[in-house]
Amino acid sequence: MYDILIKNALIIDGTGAAPFEADLAVQKQKIASVGVLKNADASLVIDARGNALAPGFIDMHSHADFSLPTLPTADSLVHQGITTVVVGQCGLSPAPLMEESRQEVTGAISSFFGDVAKSLPWREWSSFGDFAAFLARQGCSLNIAALVGHGVIRAGVMGFGEGRANADQMARMQQELIAAMQQGAIGLSTGLIYPPGSFTSTEELIELTRVVGARNGFYFSHIRDEGDGLLEAVAEAIRIGRETGAAVQISHFKAAARPNWEKSTQALELIQQAREDGLDVTADMYPYRAGSTILVAMLPQWAHVGGPEQTLKRLADPDQRRKMTADMQTGGFARGIGWEDVLITESPSHTRYEGRYVSQLAADAGKMPYDWVFDALLETRLDITMAMFGMSEENRRREIVFPTMMIGTDGLGLAPGGPLAAGVPHPRSYGTFARVLGRYVRELKILKLEEAIHKMTGMPAKKLRLADRGLIKAGLAADLVIFDPQSVSDPATYENPHQYATGISHVLVNGRPVIQDAAHTGARPGLLL
Numbered sequence: 001m002y003d004i005l006i007k008n009a010l011i012i013d014g015t016g017a018a019p020f021e022a023d024l025a026v027q028k029q030k031i032a033s034v035g036v037l038k039n040a041d042a043s044l045v046i047d048a049r050g051n052a053l054a055p056g057f058i059d060m061h062s063h064a065d066f067s068l069p070t071l072p073t074a075d076s077l078v079h080q081g082i083t084t085v086v087v088g089q090c091g092l093s094p095a096p097l098m099e100e101s102r103q104e105v106t107g108a109i110s111s112f113f114g115d116v117a118k119s120l121p122w123r124e125w126s127s128f129g130d131f132a133a134f135l136a137r138q139g140c141s142l143n144i145a146a147l148v149g150h151g152v153i154r155a156g157v158m159g160f161g162e163g164r165a166n167a168d169q170m171a172r173m174q175q176e177l178i179a180a181m182q183q184g185a186i187g188l189s190t191g192l193i194y195p196p197g198s199f200t201s202t203e204e205l206i207e208l209t210r211v212v213g214a215r216n217g218f219y220f221s222h223i224r225d226e227g228d229g230l231l232e233a234v235a236e237a238i239r240i241g242r243e244t245g246a247a248v249q250i251s252h253f254k255a256a257a258r259p260n261w262e263k264s265t266q267a268l269e270l271i272q273q274a275r276e277d278g279l280d281v282t283a284d285m286y287p288y289r290a291g292s293t294i295l296v297a298m299l300p301q302w303a304h305v306g307g308p309e310q311t312l313k314r315l316a317d318p319d320q321r322r323k324m325t326a327d328m329q330t331g332g333f334a335r336g337i338g339w340e341d342v343l344i345t346e347s348p349s350h351t352r353y354e355g356r357y358v359s360q361l362a363a364d365a366g367k368m369p370y371d372w373v374f375d376a377l378l379e380t381r382l383d384i385t386m387a388m389f390g391m392s393e394e395n396r397r398r399e400i401v402f403p404t405m406m407i408g409t410d411g412l413g414l415a416p417g418g419p420l421a422a423g424v425p426h427p428r429s430y431g432t433f434a435r436v437l438g439r440y441v442r443e444l445k446i447l448k449l450e451e452a453i454h455k456m457t458g459m460p461a462k463k464l465r466l467a468d469r470g471l472i473k474a475g476l477a478a479d480l481v482i483f484d485p486q487s488v489s490d491p492a493t494y495e496n497p498h499q500y501a502t503g504i505s506h507v508l509v510n511g512r513p514v515i516q517d518a519a520h521t522g523a524r525p526g527l528l529l
Contacts, residue, residue: 005042009053013472014458026478029511055457056083056479057433060284061408073141074413076430080501081481083509084143090222091151091191095131098156105155111382129183139524141514147189148180154196160307162199174211187218195304213245220249227256230263238274247280252410256390257336264395284408287435290387292426298334300327315378325370339369341389346423355424406460416498427497431490434501438489478511
């Protein structure tokens, strides 16, 4: 007798091949058999008639490492079929923490992730291994492949100042990175628009990433510029891979702000050329026009030098504010973005800002938008996040069909109730994968169903070298999702994001039901991969 038998399914196996009808049996953590299993019996029998059965979805860009300690069931993620998350992204990871800089680093992370990070039991870990052990003790509802954040390592060793690392500092950063990889990290991530990553030269990144390449690891990058300098930033990531041997993943690919939309095709061509040159360079994206990050990222880079406290001092100085305004109008993250396109998504201390655009808030306050932003950052002590509608839908459609484009939420594991239900976060935490299947496959028909599933399963598993996941095949791990191709959808919106994906009835992680009949079972069978 099998543990689980799934009958009458339309199997989409993750390879990109055409779907086929079959049954599938699960024994313990593995797929035991695939085929016509007429006389088979099991403890749990699921009739999947009229539904698709696919490998569990792999989220190539997640910040769930900051929500899992509070919400280990990762509800918004598993409800959309995600069974594995790649965390430690954008240069940010919960570990390693160094005693002499712990307070400064955790304070900066808290200003980035707000109440999500403030609720973390920071004292439970220092090293990457400590954090992994904490998650193992607690248990999680999905699998985790973890990167270590460059920003956390550099800030821990050097603080938030500018300047190149000296020999001793570089040696210590390399030691911290090696230790994290020995303890289970699969590579390094960078967030090169955020301090201290933004203060780091390409040469320094190459020197540090050599440690990763020597260990056959990965370099995931929130690149230095997704707007005016997009092409140069993509080229920088490719160069780092070429000179270090690390496999490169360009995170949440986009061309931000209308003046830069035409650069999307050129940036994709750079990736394709690198692959033709023999480099392992790929990318991921989420299927929305808006990105989301902290409002303080709008400020010029020089305004971040020295860390959050120094930024707050500059925001209180009229001369510094005038200089910020001038610089934001002529370059950097804010150039080309209209304030009518900037939506405040979370502001715990001033919730009246949430769900409203900066242009509206500034008009109501009788202020210029720049002044409203500066005042709001001071009032909230930088604890305010935004969504920015800066991408072209035409580009999004072109990008998602790019042969080596994968899917990532860039989100957290949230839930409509409880401690992580605050604000109006970007709907990607709830809807990303369902949106691909509902909008880009069923409605727009720009991807075949098997092509989309390949981008969510077999392709990322191959990139990450997860030999036992990403495909439906006997002997592989039983990470599986059952969904209705005709009804799967993403009801989460910018105005009302706390809504689970629909049309996904069952999700198995390592052979155990995590979602059963569209309800979370509470099971926590996830592993650190």
